[in-house]
Amino acid sequence: MSAANTPYAVNHISVDSVIFGYDGRKLMVLLLPEQVRMGREVFRFRKLPGDLILREEDLEEAVHRIVRDLTGIDVLKMIQIKTYGSKGRTSETDMRWLLQNNGVTIDGIVTTSYLSVVKINRQLESLRKKFGFEWTPVQGIEQLAFDHNRLIEDGLALLKNVSDATPEILFDLLPRKFTIPQYRLLCEQVHRRHYDPGNFQKKVLGKMPYVLPLEEFETGTGHRAARYHRFDKTAYKRLRK
Template sequence: MESMQGEVIYPPLANNHISVDCVVIGFDGTQLNVLLVNRHGEEDGLAYHDMKLPGSLIYQDEDLDGAALRVLNELTGVKNIKLMQFRAYGSKNRTSDPKDVHWLERAQQARVERIVTISYLALVKIDRAIDKSLDAHKAGWVPLNDVKRLAFDHNLILTEAMHYIRDAAEVNPVMLFDLLPRKFTASQLRTMFELIYGHAIDVRNFHKKIAMMDYVVPLEERQQGVAHRAARYYKFDRKIYNKNRR
């Protein structure tokens, strides 16, 4: 929102000590990626450029879930994805770096001290629609193995988000299929599981495992225009999965 003089006017903050942070994990067929935003600023006369999870303080007139969706959309352009809360972080050391505080105070035009953040998680397919939304923002996908030091305690939040995904998938494996395209190969499925759990999976045994997953349905369609033997496509059938859970 802008005033008559063209100045940006922010809605009132609910509390200068409450924020939301979003961990968005995407799979591109070969590796897991996290959605990060670029942060520019200056501290002690030195310019810096680093990255962080999409996150910010919440407004007075919104609840936590609404704030997470708003912040993610404002910082990355991404919308219409399912975010779920997975943990709160309130260590007194979260804002121990003056650079982080300086950047946030300038961005929010408010004094900031200790901040409690509510972390959200989403698993998404990396597709053209999402990539297009990132073009107009200072945001992008970074392979998990290439993530450097992030602002605040965002490295810790990202690490614990991956632990959460592994634990949750043991109870509800269907959530992992949110990372895959509508149709996928057995190799893509195996690669995704290997990346999530951090170890190699025997190809032959994995094909046997797929055969036992009646909700992973083989299609008649195969890959086109590949140099190797064309692989069969599969699809995840949510109706079969839900029926078997009753």
């Protein structure tokens, strides 16, 4: 049904972004609620922020623009996860197949996914209310639109790999002031394993001199209060040179 005169596939390109957040207890992923009216029925579902890229737009530019438009968030760094061809994919491609260009039917949509992380703070909470996005715990996520569950899995796997090579990314996820147990819980969720609390404490304090103790402690815990720490980016970069 394609009207083009070459055998080569003609595609639109879309980008989807897997944005992780951490509320101090659980690793979360950012989702957008959507609804589609089909006659009398209304289907509700949630999806990752994403859209088609525009002419004259590079992939990275596009994902930054789209995330800003859909969530208000100006994400600093995007890491490419993977590209998914149009064949054998779910209804996302079908749904947008209608898009035509001067009678040339698009053969499909190729999707490239990106990983990013954000600190959940007051500013971000106000954006959440304004734009209506939602944080969902990565563990026990529901069935999502399209193949978005897979994108999240692949994104989480990449987050794990990246954080091995570049611990910095996990501190971008933590609040400015955090406790070692909070950091440990985050690591446990990213690496899907358990860490001994005592050993973890010692490793961080002994091997990560860019994690600095503050004179401030948690309150209202029902047990000994944990000390707050902060991530010193300058010391971190100096160490990595």
